Amino acid sequence: MHPIRKKRLTIVLFLLAGIGVAVALTTYALRQNINLFYDPSQIAAGEAPRDVRIRAGGMVEEGSVIRDPDSLKVEFRVTDFNSSVPVEYTGILPDLFAEGQGVVAMGKLDGQGRFVADQVLAKHDENYMPPEVADALEKASKAQPKAGETAQSPSY
Amino acid sequence: MWQFFHKLGSPKWFYGIATRLMPWLLVVGAALLLAGVVWGLAFAPKDYLQGNSYRIIFIHVPTAFLAQSVYIMMAVAAVVTLVWRMKLADVFVKAVAPVGLVLTFLALFTGAVWGKPTWGTWWIWDARLTSMLILLFLYGGVIALDRAINDEKSAARAVSVLVLVGVVNIPIIKYSVEWWNTLHQPATFKLTEKPSMPAEMWVPLLLSVLGLYFIFGWLACLRMQTEIIFREQRTRWVKDLVMAGRP
Numbered sequence: 001m002h003p004i005r006k007k008r009l010t011i012v013l014f015l016l017a018g019i020g021v022a023v024a025l026t027t028y029a030l031r032q033n034i035n036l037f038y039d040p041s042q043i044a045a046g047e048a049p050r051d052v053r054i055r056a057g058g059m060v061e062e063g064s065v066i067r068d069p070d071s072l073k074v075e076f077r078v079t080d081f082n083s084s085v086p087v088e089y090t091g092i093l094p095d096l097f098a099e100g101q102g103v104v105a106m107g108k109l110d111g112q113g114r115f116v117a118d119q120v121l122a123k124h125d126e127n128y129m130p131p132e133v134a135d136a137l138e139k140a141s142k143a144q145p146k147a148g149e150t151a152q153s154p155s156y
Numbered sequence: 157m158w159q160f161f162h163k164l165g166s167p168k169w170f171y172g173i174a175t176r177l178m179p180w181l182l183v184v185g186a187a188l189l190l191a192g193v194v195w196g197l198a199f200a201p202k203d204y205l206q207g208n209s210y211r212i213i214f215i216h217v218p219t220a221f222l223a224q225s226v227y228i229m230m231a232v233a234a235v236v237t238l239v240w241r242m243k244l245a246d247v248f249v250k251a252v253a254p255v256g257l258v259l260t261f262l263a264l265f266t267g268a269v270w271g272k273p274t275w276g277t278w279w280i281w282d283a284r285l286t287s288m289l290i291l292l293f294l295y296g297g298v299i300a301l302d303r304a305i306n307d308e309k310s311a312a313r314a315v316s317v318l319v320l321v322g323v324v325n326i327p328i329i330k331y332s333v334e335w336w337n338t339l340h341q342p343a344t345f346k347l348t349e350k351p352s353m354p355a356e357m358w359v360p361l362l363l364s365v366l367g368l369y370f371i372f373g374w375l376a377c378l379r380m381q382t383e384i385i386f387r388e389q390r391t392r393w394v395k396d397l398v399m400a401g402r403p
Contacts, residue, residue, distance in 0.1 A: 008239045015320060023324045027335075035337040036282040057337060094276030096205060104339050121276045124205060126341045128213075128353040134204030 037104050044083035050109045057104040065099055089117040096122035165242040167384045168393050174377040185370025192364030200357050212270045218368040220263035224326055226256040231323040234316035246312040250302055251379035257295035283332035284340035294322040
């Protein structure tokens with residue numbers, strides 16, 4: 001390679017490495033601000049500030065949803081399977097809200113460790129499947145383990 | 157070997173190749189894209205959780221994928237411009253930046269339309285959405301910087317440096333969903349694993365991504381040809397070409 005071009009290429013590589021390191025350090029330093037939400041373990045460990053608007057995210061615990069019959073008030077627990085946080089919300093929930101589904105709630109932690117939310121968003125994962133397959137998988141997981149293996153095998 | 161490289165940089169040579177290539181790119185691209193989108197929107201099974209609203213993935217993923225790919229291609233071209241001073245690389249960056257801008261906008265727009273019914277919000281400042289918005293601004297910045305400098309050579313160098321500075325954003329977009337807590341779900345397609353959807357969903361998705369690549373190739377050739385004719389308007393071969401096109 002021509003020496004001048006070699007020199008230019010070196011400069012370009014140094015430029016890229018420099019920017020890469022700078023951005024990596026910045027995002028590392030700001031990681032707590034970049035994280036959209038605190039998970040229940042962080043809240044339980046006291047990492048989340050109190051009386052400041054924050055987001056809490058995790059799974060809606062199975063069997064924890066209590067709807068108030070007279071209003072739009074809902075109570076449920078958000079869990080990451082290590083710790084869980086009680087959440088209180090008044091308003092319309094997104095369609096995908098269900099037990100066992102992911103949610104991100106925005107609100108404040110009160111004195112008793114309850115999370116009072118003013119917005120609840122649903123979070124879904126990257127797995128997509130036809131309804132029949134989802135049904136089959138659910139049946140399989142309820143049946144005995146041996147039957148489950150055969151039920152999971154069709155076409156994919 | 158270097159001679160071939162320099163031939164590749166000749167605008168006249170590229171113009172000829174592009175003319176021959178373009179019909180193929182358009183036909184193959186349109187066929188793949190049409191097949192993928194129609195299959196995805198009309199015939200693929202619906203999702204167990206989101207029902208039919210997940211189908212926007214067949215437009216969202218291809219545009220988002222291309223938006224990032226185009227930027228990486230521009231970054232490679234920027235290195236070539238800075239190190240080898242190849243004219244064609246600069247022509248490429250200038251020609252495809254607006255295409256990338258439109259693709260990024262479409263990805264953000266379809267994402268918002270998808271987010272409203274599934275998440276419950278049009279927009280949220282999570283790492284994936286924000287880094288994608290930065291990509292939109294980068295494309296805008298590249299176009300603006302190029303327009304702002306009149307001298308072709310200084311514009312090419314300034315734009316190349318900007319493109320290279322911005323390329324750090326690409327891994328941030330890609331890994332944002334893994335490095336930080338985001339509302340956006342992780343990628344469905346991964347290089348090392350099987351896609352997390354059945355074949356009758358990922359095959360049409362793959363077809364539309366491939367189709368959009370071909371369509372992008374066609375658009376890039378078309379826009380590069382226009383830019384080449386404009387830049388080389390005083391040369392003999394362009395004058396001949398234009399005269400030959402007249403009745």
